[in-house]
Amino acid sequence: MSEMLGKLAYYMEFPFVRYALIVGVLIALCSSLFGATLVLKRFSFIGDGLAHVAFGAMAIAAVLNFTNEMVVILPITVVCAILLLRTGQNTIIKGDAAIAMISVGALAFGYLIMNLFSTSSNLTGDVCSTLFGSTSILTLTTKEVWLSVILSVVVVIFFIVYYNRIFSLTFDENFAKATGMKVELYNLLTAIVIAVIIVLAMNLVGSLLISALVIFPALSAMRIFRSFKSVILFSAGISVVCALVGMLISILAGTPVGSTIVAVDVAAFLICYFIGRARN
Amino acid sequence: MAQIICRDLTLGYDNEVILTGLDFRVDEGDYLCIVGENGSGKSTLMKTILGLTPPLSGSIEWGEGLSAHAIGYLPQQTLVQRDFPASVREIVLSGCQNRPGFRAFYKPEDRQKAERNMERMGIADLSKRCYRDLSGGQQQRVLLARALCSAEKVLLLDEPVTGLDPKITQEMYELIRSLNEEGITIIMISHDVDEAVRYASHILHIGKHVFFGPRDEYIRSDVGKYFLMQEGGGEE
Ligand SMILES: Nc1ncnc2c1ncn2[C@@H]1O[C@H](COP(=O)(O)OP(=O)(O)OP(=O)(O)O)[C@@H](O)[C@H]1O
Numbered sequence: 001m002s003e004m005l006g007k008l009a010y011y012m013e014f015p016f017v018r019y020a021l022i023v024g025v026l027i028a029l030c031s032s033l034f035g036a037t038l039v040l041k042r043f044s045f046i047g048d049g050l051a052h053v054a055f056g057a058m059a060i061a062a063v064l065n066f067t068n069e070m071v072v073i074l075p076i077t078v079v080c081a082i083l084l085l086r087t088g089q090n091t092i093i094k095g096d097a098a099i100a101m102i103s104v105g106a107l108a109f110g111y112l113i114m115n116l117f118s119t120s121s122n123l124t125g126d127v128c129s130t131l132f133g134s135t136s137i138l139t140l141t142t143k144e145v146w147l148s149v150i151l152s153v154v155v156v157i158f159f160i161v162y163y164n165r166i167f168s169l170t171f172d173e174n175f176a177k178a179t180g181m182k183v184e185l186y187n188l189l190t191a192i193v194i195a196v197i198i199v200l201a202m203n204l205v206g207s208l209l210i211s212a213l214v215i216f217p218a219l220s221a222m223r224i225f226r227s228f229k230s231v232i233l234f235s236a237g238i239s240v241v242c243a244l245v246g247m248l249i250s251i252l253a254g255t256p257v258g259s260t261i262v263a264v265d266v267a268a269f270l271i272c273y274f275i276g277r278a279r280n
Numbered sequence: 281m282a283q284i285i286c287r288d289l290t291l292g293y294d295n296e297v298i299l300t301g302l303d304f305r306v307d308e309g310d311y312l313c314i315v316g317e318n319g320s321g322k323s324t325l326m327k328t329i330l331g332l333t334p335p336l337s338g339s340i341e342w343g344e345g346l347s348a349h350a351i352g353y354l355p356q357q358t359l360v361q362r363d364f365p366a367s368v369r370e371i372v373l374s375g376c377q378n379r380p381g382f383r384a385f386y387k388p389e390d391r392q393k394a395e396r397n398m399e400r401m402g403i404a405d406l407s408k409r410c411y412r413d414l415s416g417g418q419q420q421r422v423l424l425a426r427a428l429c430s431a432e433k434v435l436l437l438d439e440p441v442t443g444l445d446p447k448i449t450q451e452m453y454e455l456i457r458s459l460n461e462e463g464i465t466i467i468m469i470s471h472d473v474d475e476a477v478r479y480a481s482h483i484l485h486i487g488k489h490v491f492f493g494p495r496d497e498y499i500r501s502d503v504g505k506y507f508l509m510q511e512g513g514g515e516e
Pocket residue numbers: 293298316317318319320321322323324325356
């Protein structure tokens with residue numbers, strides 16, 4: 001035990017480890033906030049879809065030799081989020097099918113582009129780390145840390161200010177619209193914020209595992225709690241705890257960060273599931 | 281003063297026309313009952329008035345000073361998933377959100393209003409319960425309480441008494457009437473023509489025959505006589 005603590009203390013001396021922990025916790029917090037809404041609106045896979053879009057955008061950015069990849073990734077992902085979450089009657093292809101299409105399409109094209117044009121000597125390694133987020137969380141620059149902190153704060157403030165509207169939109173969009181809420185505007189804002197979260201979260205767990213970060217905390221909370229507010233608060237809490245525990249384990253045991261966090265999330269879900277069962 | 285004027289309205293979905301050439305108006309303080317057979321387009325009409333379904337043609341004009349911010353609405357069915365975690369209080373409170381202007385949080389008077397409407401509907405003791413654990417009738421009352429929270433000037437109800445027991449049904453009709461006497465305009469879809477005719481000031485009958493006019497005229501009209509006899513005969 002003391003040996004483990006010693007090891008931990010040793011790692012904590014490195015600024016990049018501290019950065020990773022801070023950013024990891026913030027990302028976990030942000031991505032859990034919208035989890036309940038996405039799950040309840042049957043958009044669980046939006047995280048996956050957008051993350052794959054972001055992956056495709058990243059491939060384009062890499063090929064075009066952009067120094068700041070965000071400039072390419074963020075706008076493309078935001079546009080796709082808006083298109084996917086548009087719940088109008090006029091959408092030609094309905095929800096889940098559209099997400100599936102864009103998601104696998106972007107993934108295929110991203111890999112294809114990387115394969116055809118990349119100059120990197122370690123292509124498989126590059127792809128693997130964008131898909132599973134193996135090390136990027138540990139290579140954050142101070143600038144990226146600040147960017148993540150600022151974006152996270154914006155997301156949390158947005159969520160708090162719009163909390164009541166988000167509840168109404170999730171519970172009964174028709175009623176909200178009938179009684180004068182600007183439903184389209186709020187859907188648009190939500191889509192943008194979700195895209196920002198996804199792009200942030202790619203650093204932590206990689207494209208393939210983002211959905212887990214978004215939906216597991218919400219699903220866990222929904223096993224136990226029965227009011228919207230308590231579900232949100234609990235999912236935020238459990239998401240932060242799981243991310244922290246996951247990152248610490250991965251530091252100590254040398255396991256990949258993203259998959260360790262997700263494994264802890266899954267474990268937490270199982271515990272919540274059984275608590276929920278026992279209560280009923 | 282006219283609050284809602286519908287001119288030459290054609291209702292339907294995509295290219296499927298349900299009803300054409302509908303003309304009627306609702307004045308402040310009216311109690312309009314919409315009656316008609318299943319599938320005649322009553323719910324569609326209400327959704328069109330509310331702007332949830334665009335009309336295929338024709339126009340809906342809202343009176344001066346009236347906007348969606350003063351409207352309460354009880355849908356026929358609210359498709360809420362069975363596992364939705366929301367307490368009764370959260371849902372009723374969400375009816376208070378329609379005031380114009382942006383406010384992030386509820387005010388104390390919103391909470392009082394929610395409290396009062398929960399008492400009116402006899403669900404005050406359920407306020408902490410989860411919506412999905414309630415019976416159908418209880419859920420209906422929660423949604424009614426929410427509609428009452430947002431109804432400042434007009435209340436639109438799509439079959440408000442479905443699933444309520446006789447006692448609550450009577451209380452419901454009384455409540456709606458007292459709201460109407462307080463000056464709130466009521467637009468209600470009902471299958472219970474007898475009750476509709478008893479309380480309403482105007483009747484809009486849609487279907488193969490269309491009728492719009494004051495209640496007394498409806499009772500004397502051929503459509504009304506026929507429908508009242510038929511429906512009245514079918515019920516005890
Ligand atoms: N979303 C929809 N898309 C296409 N057609 C629809 C839709 N909703 C209803 N309809 C059709 O429109 C017609 C009118 O439906 P509506 O729900 O308005 O009837 P209603 O008068 O309210 O009936 P009820 O008494 O059963 O409530 C029906 O034939 C129905 O099949």
